[in-house]
Amino acid sequence: MSNFDKIFSGSKVLITGHTGFKGSWLSVWLKLLGAKLTGVSDRVGTDPSHYYSIVNIFDNDLKADIRNLDTLKEIIRKNKPEFIFHLAAQPLVLDSYIDPYSTFTSNTLGTINLLESLRTYSEKCNVVIITSDKSYENLEFDRGYHEEDRIGGLDPYSGSKGAAELAIKSYFSSFFKENHNVKLAIARAGNVVGGGDWSSGRIVPDAIKAWQDSRPLVIRNPHSTRPWQHVLEPLNGYLLLAKFLKENKPINGEAFNFGPITDQVFNVEDVSKILKKFLIGFSYEINSRKSDAVYESTLLALNIAKAKQNLDWSPRLSFEETFKMTAEWYENFYTATSKNIHKFTINQIENYSNCK
Numbered sequence: 001m002s003n004f005d006k007i008f009s010g011s012k013v014l015i016t017g018h019t020g021f022k023g024s025w026l027s028v029w030l031k032l033l034g035a036k037l038t039g040v041s042d043r044v045g046t047d048p049s050h051y052y053s054i055v056n057i058f059d060n061d062l063k064a065d066i067r068n069l070d071t072l073k074e075i076i077r078k079n080k081p082e083f084i085f086h087l088a089a090q091p092l093v094l095d096s097y098i099d100p101y102s103t104f105t106s107n108t109l110g111t112i113n114l115l116e117s118l119r120t121y122s123e124k125c126n127v128v129i130i131t132s133d134k135s136y137e138n139l140e141f142d143r144g145y146h147e148e149d150r151i152g153g154l155d156p157y158s159g160s161k162g163a164a165e166l167a168i169k170s171y172f173s174s175f176f177k178e179n180h181n182v183k184l185a186i187a188r189a190g191n192v193v194g195g196g197d198w199s200s201g202r203i204v205p206d207a208i209k210a211w212q213d214s215r216p217l218v219i220r221n222p223h224s225t226r227p228w229q230h231v232l233e234p235l236n237g238y239l240l241l242a243k244f245l246k247e248n249k250p251i252n253g254e255a256f257n258f259g260p261i262t263d264q265v266f267n268v269e270d271v272s273k274i275l276k277k278f279l280i281g282f283s284y285e286i287n288s289r290k291s292d293a294v295y296e297s298t299l300l301a302l303n304i305a306k307a308k309q310n311l312d313w314s315p316r317l318s319f320e321e322t323f324k325m326t327a328e329w330y331e332n333f334y335t336a337t338s339k340n341i342h343k344f345t346i347n348q349i350e351n352y353s354n355c356k
Contacts, residue, residue, distance in 0.1 A: 003236075003353070007243050009034030014081035016066055016114070017088030018058070019044045019051040021197040022130070025231050026085060026238065028342075029349050031057040033239075038079045040064050040072075041088060050196025053333075053341045066110040073117045083242050084127045086114050089161075093134070094201040096157035107160035108167065115171040118182050126245035127184040128238050133227060133259065133302050134158040135165050135188055144303035147188075147255045165255075172253045183245045186255035189234035190227025190302055193322060195329020195345070197231075203268055207275050207282065208330050217284040222269035227259035227302050230322040232352045233315050234258040240311045251310060259302035260315050274320060278327035316355050 013030055017023040018039030027037055038060040044051055060079065064071050066088045076084075089107045090096065096103040111129065118127065136145045137152025151166065153159040168186060176182055193204045200206070203219070210217040237258040244251050272284040307313040317325070325348060332344045 004033055004239055004243055006034070007246060008083070008239075010036065011082045012036050012038070012080060013083045013085070014038045014040065014076065014079060015085045015087065016040045016110075017086070018061075019049065020087060020089075020091065021050055021194070021199065022192060022231055022235065023085075023087045024049070024051040024054055024196065025194065025345070025349075026087070026235050027057060028054060028345055029232075029235060029239070032346065032349060035083075038062065038075070038081065040066065040075060042066070046198040048196075048198050048333075050345075053196065053345065055342045066113055067105050069113045069116060072113050076117050076121065080123050081125060082123075083246075084114070084118075084125060085238060085242070086111065086127065086129045089130075090157070092199060092201055093155055093157045096155060096160065100156035103156050104160045104163070107157070108163040111164040112167050112171075115167065115175075118184075119171070119175050121182055124181050125183075126242050127182060128187055128241045128245075129164075129168060129184060130187045130189065130238065131165055131168075131255075132158070132161040133188050133190045133257070135161040137162070144259075144301040145257065146303045147257060147306055177253060183252045185241045185245055185251055185253070187234065187238050187241060188255060188257050188302070189237070190229055190259035192231045192234060193228060193326050194231035195326055195333065195348070203271055204275070204326060207272070207279075207284070210284075211279050211282045211330075212334070214281065217272060217282070218287050219268050219272055219284055220287045222272075222286050223267050225265050225267045225301065227265055228271060228319065228322065229258070229260050229315065230317050230325055230352075232349065233260075233317060236316075236352075237307060237311065237313050240313055244311060249310075254310075256307045256311065256313075257302040257304050258307055258313070259304050260319070261304070265301045266319055270319075271323070274323045275327065278324050279331070316352065 013035040019041040037058045039058050040062045042065040090103045137150045151162045153162040198205045207217045276282050333341050
């Protein structure tokens with residue numbers, strides 16, 4: 001935990017989307033660092049959920065919808081956070097086709113509401129806004145997207161995240177650039193895996209469900225590549241962003257990519273093979289029929305040179321270590337009590353913090 005000194009100890013931290021996969025892992029890590037936590041979410045997205053395994057870590061555990069501007073303003077005014085991590089979102093590409101309106105209101109309007117709530121905020125606050133690697137206009141680059149590449153998106157999810165990025169840029173230039181109280185940074189992460197994700201339409205949760213049902217996982221796009229990374233990798237980056245903002249490092253208003261080393265980008269079949277290695281009884285098969293699925297990018301990779309240079313951040317886990325940790329978490333979950341899985345989560349965070 002030494003990377004962060006005592007910077008979060010005793011600090012008031014607000015996490016939007018704290019019941020989600022990444023939000024719940026971030027909450028546990030911040031609690032270990034001594035933070036006073038306020039979580040804001042409108043619901044728990046899945047059952048089971050990693051959030052349900054968390055044991056008494058929140059000072060305030062609030063049910064609220066970030067699409068309600070007045071409610072969000074009041075939460076911030078009342079709790080006076082020194083740090084905000086904005087993760088609340090509709091996170092699934094396939095769901096964005098089913099309900100594009102909710103996707104845009106959650107991902108775009110929700111972000112605008114946060115910015116608007118902070119526009120007249122008089123307290124000092126360091127804000128990390130998490131968007132997505134899918135914010136980039138997908139041109140199937142094999143070099144990995146740079147932070148300066150064009151923002152866009154063909155599917156509703158990507159479009160909603162791209163629109164949020166444009167709003168952030170506009171608000172920062174107009175209201176926060178010369179504001180010495182509120183500082184913000186943007187984090188774009190790749191496909192995150194780890195224990196405690198049960199969202200539909202993602203390969204690891206789908207694999208775990210198939211494994212538990214003793215049936216093969218059917219994969220539809222075996223050659224699609226993604227920047228797979230363990231959830232703790234980008235969370236480490238988010239915490240570093242917040243730390244550097246508070247220390248007045250020159251990153252205010254900047255965006256950063258967090259992903260694996262570019263030459264370690266693997267495809268869907270690679271993931272299926274590595275899961276078969278670590279999950280006893282897991283199997284998969286490829287759907288050879290022509291897919292009528294909605295559009296998803298085939299090639300997606302991030303360039304992480306900026307985070308390396310400016311934040312001294314770099315991935316710590318190999319592809320194999322990432323999926324070994326993930327498989328071990330699920331194996332523990334299905335054989336342990338809630339209290340024990342919370343402890344297992346803590347152990348994984350501590351082990352990650354100690355690795356180089």
